[in-house]
Amino acid sequence: xxxxxxxxxxxxxxxxxxxxxxxxxxxxxxxxxxxxxxxxxxxxxxxx
Amino acid sequence: xxxxxxxxxxxxxxxxxxxxxxxxxxxxxxxxxxxxxxxxxxxxxxxxxxxxxxxxxxxxxxxxxxxxxxxxxxxxxxxxxxxxxxxxxxxxxxxxxxxxxxxxxxxxxxxxxxxxxxxxxxxxxxxxxxxxxxxxxxxxxxxxxxxxxxxxxxxxxxxxxxxxxxxxxxxxxxxxxxxxxxxxxxxxxxxxxxxxxxxxxxxxxxxxxxxxxxxxxxxxxxxxxxxxxxxxxxxxxxxxxxxxxxxxxxx
Numbered sequence: 001x002x003x004x005x006x007x008x009x010x011x012x013x014x015x016x017x018x019x020x021x022x023x024x025x026x027x028x029x030x031x032x033x034x035x036x037x038x039x040x041x042x043x044x045x046x047x048x
Numbered sequence: 049x050x051x052x053x054x055x056x057x058x059x060x061x062x063x064x065x066x067x068x069x070x071x072x073x074x075x076x077x078x079x080x081x082x083x084x085x086x087x088x089x090x091x092x093x094x095x096x097x098x099x100x101x102x103x104x105x106x107x108x109x110x111x112x113x114x115x116x117x118x119x120x121x122x123x124x125x126x127x128x129x130x131x132x133x134x135x136x137x138x139x140x141x142x143x144x145x146x147x148x149x150x151x152x153x154x155x156x157x158x159x160x161x162x163x164x165x166x167x168x169x170x171x172x173x174x175x176x177x178x179x180x181x182x183x184x185x186x187x188x189x190x191x192x193x194x195x196x197x198x199x200x201x202x203x204x205x206x207x208x209x210x211x212x213x214x215x216x217x218x219x220x221x222x223x224x225x226x227x228x229x230x231x232x233x234x235x236x237x238x239x240x241x242x243x244x245x246x247x248x249x250x251x252x253x254x255x256x257x258x259x260x261x262x263x264x265x266x267x268x269x270x271x272x273x274x275x276x277x278x279x280x281x282x283x284x285x286x287x288x289x290x291x292x293x294x295x296x297x298x299x
Binding site for chain 1: 125129136137151162164171
């Protein structure tokens with residue numbers, strides 16, 4: 001009996017990584033995110 | 049090690065330049081101009097070459113995740129780039145295998161690394177040589193959050209002729225404003241925690257519990273004037289902390 005293949009199953013296996021824009025956003029966020037130390041607490045802030 | 053190789057490359061380029069100048073006979077006609085011209089030509093490509101070389105050496109030198117995490121905490125943003133590129137496929141595939149939606153997977157991937165950045169920069173990460181399992185755990189928790197949120201939210205199938213969105217308007221804040229709002233609220237709460245106990249108590253009762261100064265004075269057993277004074281000093285102290293650390297609280 002001939003084997004059956006479907007296009008859908010092939011599409012599912014195709015798994016690309018995250019977009020370059022996503023990675024760029026994360027890296028930009030990392031550069032902009034600063035932590036300032038208070039007396040007892042730390043404050044995170046985004047600096048543009 | 050990096051400096052040694054950079055020195056070698058510089059020497060190599062310098063020698064190459066000398067060979068070109070003397071070989072082409074230009075040097076003897078216009079020596080100064082030819083040197084400036086060659087330097088101008090070589091400098092940009094040399095910078096690119098050095099940068100690429102530095103990247104490769106850093107990648108090899110900083111092999112373990114633990115070393116990269118440590119470098120990142122010390123302020124080398126470059127280390128995070130390597131970590132993301134090293135693990136992006138595994139993390140993304142894991143998320144995608146749960147949600148089966150590229151856009152949602154992208155969002156969760158992004159949120160995962162934002163949490164990673166926040167934790168690392170706050171110094172709240174304990175290095176035990178388990179960076180990837182830790183990141184995967186964050187991703188896993190965010191996937192669970194995503195499904196929980198979806199279960200809570202009623203879904204509307206917009207397949208018929210009638211569109212529910214034509215009669216519904218969305219007055220909620222967008223994603224960016226929601227993040228900013230929650231961040232500002234968290235910052236204000238942390239600032240309030242920095243205040244002395246008596247001032248903090250009055251401020252919380254007045255602002256968060258919406259109590260009058262009369263009620264506050266009865267609850268705390270002090271006069272209304274004292275309660276008013278504590279509130280005043282609480283606000284002054286908050287402003288002082290904000291000014292001291294250049295904290296920007298805007299929405």
